[in-house]
Amino acid sequence: MADEGPRTGPLDDSRIPEGERRRRQGHLQGAGEATRQHGAGGQGLVAVDGVKLKAVNSNERNLRRETLTMNIERMDEAVARYLKALDEADREEEHGAGEAARLREKLGKLAGRREEAVELLGRLEKSGEREVSLTDPDCRLMKNRGRLEPCYNAHAAVDTDSHVVVEYDVSNSASDAKALRPVASAAKEALGVEKLKAAADKGFYDASEVAKCLEAGITPYVPRPDKYGSGRGAKSGVPTSEFYGDRFTYDEGRDAYVCPAGSLLTLRGEVEVKGRKRRAYRSDACRMCPHYLAECTRNGSGRVLYRWGEEDLLTDMEGRLRAEPWVMDLRRATVEHVFGSVKRPFNQGYLLLSGLGRVVGEVGLTMLVYDLRRAIGMVGVGGLVAYISA
Numbered sequence: 001m002a003d004e005g006p007r008t009g010p011l012d013d014s015r016i017p018e019g020e021r022r023r024r025q026g027h028l029q030g031a032g033e034a035t036r037q038h039g040a041g042g043q044g045l046v047a048v049d050g051v052k053l054k055a056v057n058s059n060e061r062n063l064r065r066e067t068l069t070m071n072i073e074r075m076d077e078a079v080a081r082y083l084k085a086l087d088e089a090d091r092e093e094e095h096g097a098g099e100a101a102r103l104r105e106k107l108g109k110l111a112g113r114r115e116e117a118v119e120l121l122g123r124l125e126k127s128g129e130r131e132v133s134l135t136d137p138d139c140r141l142m143k144n145r146g147r148l149e150p151c152y153n154a155h156a157a158v159d160t161d162s163h164v165v166v167e168y169d170v171s172n173s174a175s176d177a178k179a180l181r182p183v184a185s186a187a188k189e190a191l192g193v194e195k196l197k198a199a200a201d202k203g204f205y206d207a208s209e210v211a212k213c214l215e216a217g218i219t220p221y222v223p224r225p226d227k228y229g230s231g232r233g234a235k236s237g238v239p240t241s242e243f244y245g246d247r248f249t250y251d252e253g254r255d256a257y258v259c260p261a262g263s264l265l266t267l268r269g270e271v272e273v274k275g276r277k278r279r280a281y282r283s284d285a286c287r288m289c290p291h292y293l294a295e296c297t298r299n300g301s302g303r304v305l306y307r308w309g310e311e312d313l314l315t316d317m318e319g320r321l322r323a324e325p326w327v328m329d330l331r332r333a334t335v336e337h338v339f340g341s342v343k344r345p346f347n348q349g350y351l352l353l354s355g356l357g358r359v360v361g362e363v364g365l366t367m368l369v370y371d372l373r374r375a376i377g378m379v380g381v382g383g384l385v386a387y388i389s390a
Helices: 018-026 029-040 065-091 096-127 180-191 207-215 232-236 311-323 326-343 356-389
Strands: 043-052 062-064 131-133 140-144 149-160 165-171 196-199 218-221 249-251 255-258 263-274 276-282 304-310
Touching: 043 180, 062 065, 065 096, 065 165, 096 131, 131 140, 149 180, 149 326, 149 356, 165 180, 165 356, 180 196, 180 207, 180 218, 196 326, 207 218, 207 311, 218 311, 218 326, 249 263, 304 356, 311 326, 326 356
Parallel strands: 043 196, 196 218
Antiparallel strands: 043 149, 062 131, 140 149, 149 165, 249 255, 255 263, 263 276, 276 304
16 A cells, blocks of 8 residues: 555545646637637537546455455454464474464464554544545545446536537546536636526536526526436335425415415424525324325324425526426537547546546546547638637
8 A cells, every 4th residue: 555545535626736727727728619619609508417437446446434344354253263273283293383384474464454454444434434445545436337336427518509528527426416516617717708508417406506506607407306216205205106295386475385185384494404404394284184194294293395495596497497498408419429429439438547636637638639529520620720820
C-alpha cells in the first residue's frame, strides 16, 4: 500500500489541480463554437446525462466494511488453528522443529495481513465511508452493466442545436441527484448566456437542485420518478395503486390534500429531513374509511402525506413537461448518442488512468475527440482549422 494510505474522504474540486480545472472549463469550446455557429437553431437547451466508467481497480481490490470485518474474523480463526497446531508441533520430538518453523512463518504473514485489514477498517470507521479501493482510492462501487464494479460517474451537458459536448464533470458519487445544477451552471457559463434550459432523466430529480437551478437562471426539465415502481408498493406501505401519492390532489386554497375517497388531509406540522423541512398532512377520517389498511395504508395511525418546501417549483416543472413533451425526446436523442459513441466506437467504457484528477483529464480528452469529430462532420477540416486560426 502507498504511504499515504487509501483516500476515503469525500471528493471536491480542491483535489483537482487548478490548471486541470481551467482546461476542463475551456478546452471544449473551440470545436463546439465552430459547430454551433454553423448549425445553431437557438433553442437554448442542453441535454444532461451521466455514464458509469469502469475504474482501474478490480472488484477484489475493493473492500467494504462488512468484507473487512468478515476477513478479520476468518483470520482470527486461522490464527487460533495455527497456534493449536504449533503447540502440537512443539510437543513432537521427531520432525517437530521443521513444522513449527513453517507454522511460525505462516503466523507472521497472517498477522501482517490482519494488521493491514484492521488499519483499513479503522480508517473507514473514522471517515464514515463504507468502502475503500486499493488500486485507485478515489473510485467507488457503482452499478454498471447490471453488476457492481469500481467506477467513476461522468456527466455531460450537450447542446441540442449542434450536438456538441458543452461541459462535463466526473465524480465518485453513484447518484446523479446532486449533479444537475453544477454541470448545467458550467454549461451556461461556457455558452455565455444569461438563461438556459436543461433536460435530464429521472435520476437527476431532486427538489433542492431544481430550486438552485432556477436561482442560477437555468430552467430544469426533469420528470418525477415513479416511486411506486415494480415491487415498491408493498415497501411503501401503500397496498394498491389507486391510493398512490400522485392520486391525491393538492388544494392550494385550503393548503390540504384531497384523497381518492374524498377525505381531506390537513396540515399537522413540519418535520426536518436531512436539514430540509417538509410539511406533514393527515386526516382524522382514516380510521373510519373502508379503504383503511386494506387499500390505502398499513400505517396504524392513518395515511400521512409530506410536501417539500420546493413542491410548487416541482409542480411548475411538471407543467412544463406536459406543455413541451418533445423536450425529453430531444434530450434522449442528443445526449445518449454521445455516451453510446464513447462506449462503442471509442471503446472508452473503461478508464486507463487512476485518481480523480487524471480521470477528469482522460474523460476530457474523450469528450474533445467527440466534439472534434462532430465539428469536422459539420464544417469540414478546413472550416475547423480556419476557425481555430482566426
